[in-house]
Amino acid sequence: MTRPQSRIQLKNSQTILDAALEVFSQHGYRGATLDQIADVAGLSKPNLLYYFPSKEAIHTALLSGLLDTWLDPLRDMDPDGEPLDEILSYVRRKLDLARDFPRESRLFANEMLQGAPRMRTVIETDLRDLVDQKARVLQIWMDQGRIARSHPVHLIFSIWALTQHYADFDVQVRAVLGPGHDPFAEAGDHLETLFRRMLFPA
């Protein structure tokens, strides 16, 4: 990706990617159309294809880098830190991501629902390696009796599920809670309670 050069090119590329994120995250790869992306970006369709060679290329540009951002908080979980603090702050950071980047979360969810046709490899290698590594850390903490025992990998799944839910199912969450609620603030408190009880050494 050595595309963007001038300031205007960089700016337009960004505009396009932002519009594409909006559309892809809502309708999935096949459901998204260049017309719609162009419309949201405020550019003409041929102009889109001046900046990116194809629809696929726009989608790929969005996906690449997404997993990295997504996994940064997990990467930062410190084996030498205080177990409960490390896990709680991971949960907190993951929830913040869901709140601040819901479209990225939904883009990822769409890719998973489709069977991860474009991320299979990276998931089976990079993601898997990182999870294995951090699961070993969790296992050690459990063996030392510093947190309660549970399946380390499924514990990580639980954190993903509980935090992403607030981005991916945002409509449902808000519809059920009704007006006058701050879903993410409440979720923060709720999840902290849940994980404190879950992890408290037996």
Added chain:
Amino acid sequence: MTRPQSRIQLKNSQTILDAALEVFSQHGYRGATLDQIADVAGLSKPNLLYYFPSKEAIHTALLSGLLDTWLDPLRDMDPDGEPLDEILSYVRRKLDLARDFPRESRLFANEMLQGAPRMRTVIETDLRDLVDQKARVLQIWMDQGRIARSHPVHLIFSIWALTQHYADFDVQVRAVLGPGHDPFAEAGDHLETLFRRMLFPA
């Protein structure tokens, strides 16, 4: 929907709905094509449209009834039962649904990701009413000190998130776990542990 009459009509309608479920759940409404559905069903495209008047009609037929099936386990949570048993068996039944009907789960997830354009009303009324009602039951149990305190509605969200995750992110779960694992069996144990600790009266 008074369409199916003869045996063959009923059978073909079912074949079509099954194929449509396969395609819609993977690609979302707009990403799904009649060609693909016809192909999976082993029928011609015009034949599809002999049984259903339009693409939209097929999708609607799938969605109607979905929420009911999905909420049945919650509906069955008995206010007069033993709180922990009731909640744990709700979790168990929800996980069984995710295991046995992953396509239905993904169809629902797709609808949510799109902003629930076709289920908004039913979510804001039926779903919300049921959750409110069951949240009150949970609240009473908490007030009686029979389960630990937490936000009742978010507790229900947590159950949904943790169980649906295994259907919707199935690819990711299997890729991370690697071969030789039974995700749903492990999840069953893990979630029982998690909720037992979460709900144990303080």
Added chain:
DNA sequence: GTCTATACTCTGATAGAC
């Protein structure tokens, strides 16, 4: 760099033979 025009394919839906 951006536009209009357009090529070509795919998609939802219909007509009509059998």
Added chain:
DNA sequence: GTCTATCAGAGTATAGAC
């Protein structure tokens, strides 16, 4: 009930003027 043929529109992408 099922098929072939086909239509109108939408979809991705390209050509070429400005």
